[in-house]
Amino acid sequence: MTQPGKAEPLLRIRDATMEFGGGFLSSQPPLVALDSFSLDLHESPAQITTIAGESGSGKTTLANLVLGFISPTQGQILYKGVDLSQLDRKQRLTYRQEVQAIFQDPYDVFNPFFRIQHTFNLVMRHFALAQDKLERRELIEDALNVVGLRGDEILEKYPHQLSGGQRQRVMVARAYLLRPRLIVADEPVSAVDASLRAMILDIMLRLRDEHGISFLYITHDLSTAYQIGDNMIVLFQGITAETGDTGQIIQNPQHPYVQELINSIPVPDPKIKWDTDIRLPAEETMRSQNAEGAPRGCRFYQRCPHRMDICLENQPPLIPVEGQHAVACYLYES
């Protein structure tokens, strides 16, 4: 499958579609969580690619697909050129080791039953990272140092004895220990506050720059994406609404939905209050929206201030606007 000449992307997603439910055992039509999603992620230079969107837009489905928790109903996910479902034993182990994750909830990432040590032992054992106890200890210590922690401070503790910040940093250290090529960071800073947020984003930047680790940064928070992200994909109900350079999108959003998103970011200035109310049509906020099967037409239609007749007919394709900046909206069809 490898094409000689061209560098094989680290991760390539081709028209991946993920449906849940449905099937002949169910009376309900399937819910399309992700619809024909494509993405190429190159190994170098390492980049932070933001996947942004509201809850239910398919972000976590995408994370689960990339992490191999689920497989797409249609389409392909290729790691270093090999489809995830065709990896042989050895490739599978490499993939497991090289694609890691950081999750949202620093309270939930540790099994309350075990000391922190358990988390590290697990990876050490399954990936046979060290020859002996000493080397093991050294590797762990080294990983902890990267995130500014010390082993004797935390390894013997139970998760509830650590602060949220420590827990989240331990998670990063755990991922780093495996020397991953790609880390899927699923809302890593949504549940934390200012000081911790900055600390974790900073660690991500350092891992990118000093250790060449790429990130899929999954978030609903565009402002942090703006701070650290290189590229960005905005999802709306499983569809790629807009994709391009992070700065371009934030400063010059094209898709009506992305414009709405950016306008909804609360301005941290009490003198500039939200002027207009926004209303979500009741239907819009409901997951059952997709109940009639895959909807035709633009999924943003009901909320869109610029909707036109043509928008009802087909889902708009991604239309390039400038460079790699592309928008799925008929407004930009020439």
Added chain:
Amino acid sequence: MAVGQRTPDDASAPAQGWGLNTWDSPWLNFKFLLGAGIVLLILLFGLVGPFFWDTDLAYTGAGPLNKPPVWAEGGLPEHPLGTESNGRDMLAQLILATPSSLKVGFLAAIIGMGIGMALGSVAGYVGGWWDHVIRTLSDSAVTIPALVVLVVIASYVQMTDTTAMALILALFAWPGPTRLVRSQVLTLRERSYVRMAHLSGASALEIMFVEMLPNMLPWLAASLTGGISAAILGATGLEVLGLGPTRVPSLGLIINQATTNAALVRGLVWWWLPPIIILMVIFVGFFLMTIGLDEIANPRIRQFSSTRRERTAAGELPPVEPVEDGTAGEEEAALEVDDLHVHYFTPRGEVIAANGVNFSVRKGEILGLVGESGCGKTTVAMAILQVVQPPGRIVQGAVRIEERDLVSLSGRDLRRVRWRDLALVPQGAMNSLNPVTPIREQMADAILAHENIGRAELEQRILNLLNDVGLPERVIDMFPHELSGGMKQRVCIAMSIALNPQVIIADEPTSALDVVVQRVVAQTLLEVKERLGVSMVMIGHDMGLQAQLVDRIAVMYAGNLVEVAPVESAFAEPLHPYTQLLIESIPSIRERKPLNVTEGLTHDLRDPPPGCIFQFRCKHVERICRERRPELVERDDDHLVACWLYEPERHSLIELEEA
């Protein structure tokens, strides 16, 4: 170094609600211990009995016939509990019968549990076809009338011993555990730590047994104790009908023989009553264990049962003397928090989660309470409602609504004030909705817990409330899992305004929602506030949202309020160095700022330093800051701050004093 305890935040996370290594061992549940004690005693009776009493007396012809117990007239000391019509000694019979009845129960339940764990984990973990088949099987199995089928089977199969009996009973003991394990596995597999283990290369078996199983224990244990008593009941039923093994004594068999010998009419009470009493005690024991374990597994059950009780307690409030106090504010306060101290008494020391917190909420205003997680925001909210979770306790201070101090109220009066005047939208509220109960019922429960109204009125009320928060009427018939996060959160807001409170306390009502939905929920709160004229405390850590929503803002750091100010002046001119830090580190979409990385909380909340609470992170720290705690004083118009920077006079006065 910062030590993060478990915060009330994770109370909504089920499997984390227990854990042997947390501050209070959950097994120390009174009902569970009492039940376990009872069962143990009964077990001991059967196990130790043979060493003290000759069990051969349990067989025919061992003694005289129909002798009453020793305390009755004609009783013999050789047969303390009397004998029956075949001359068997009752005590010896009971000693043999009790453990054999228990054995059947244990065996059947354990076999059922084993099958249940295997099937349930396959169904939950593998899913797909397997899940469908197993679920259909177990669902249909529970609808079979067990006793009838048992009777039919037992009358065909000759049962020789208790094991055969247990095997037959196990046929009915597996569906419950199967369904339980399946649903537990389905929930747990979504937990981040289980997914992490997966990413660490752990196998399915390892994940099941090492990561998941320990977290299911209380549920499994509750199911097991419930299963044991059900199996004992089934076994006894068969034995009483004479369908059990006849060579082994069992409690049911004794009753069976007593009835076939007409013990009842012949007045041989000592024959049929003792086995029944023992059975009752066994059932009570297991019942207590089961409900105790349920409480351990779902810590919330206890809370809900107390609100149910309120339903009956609809008496009038007794008059409460107004508290004499000179602090009648310039503006009318809807809620006053006065010198509030809340400590968590953990085995590793006292966590000072609120240290002299002072603020008031004015009528019709929204007060924002901000600070990083663990600084005590939720604790303050809980303390206002007088629902601080143990081991926490309000050690000092007052919370006043209309001159009435809630801290000194108790029981019924408190509960009435609590929900009538005050309402809480708890942190993570939307996750606490029961996913399998329709919205109608959950809202009805919330209302009926405090008011007695008829069906039609109730329905109308619920529809109005949904309308108030901008939800369509048909939401009433939907289940939480059919709603989006923002809709669920709005349902919670609707529930909180159901009783027309005067003050709503919303703990991080929009965290975890994306910006658009967050904005809709925030709008909803504003509208509700305007319409009902309520006051609100908005707890949060998103400074941007606070800027948009609140009238005044109170900044909290490590259990202390450090600044309270109208939101405009707090943003335009933050005085406290911590507030300045918070405002500087708001991520912006206007410009790409370098990240402002700072340490989080740097001291242990159990051991606050003398002097200013922020001294370890402050750029402006001076000697005085390390020695004396600055008080919260008014610097500007309505702008309060606790920092020595703004008190040069007092500062020098103290230096003079010391010199």
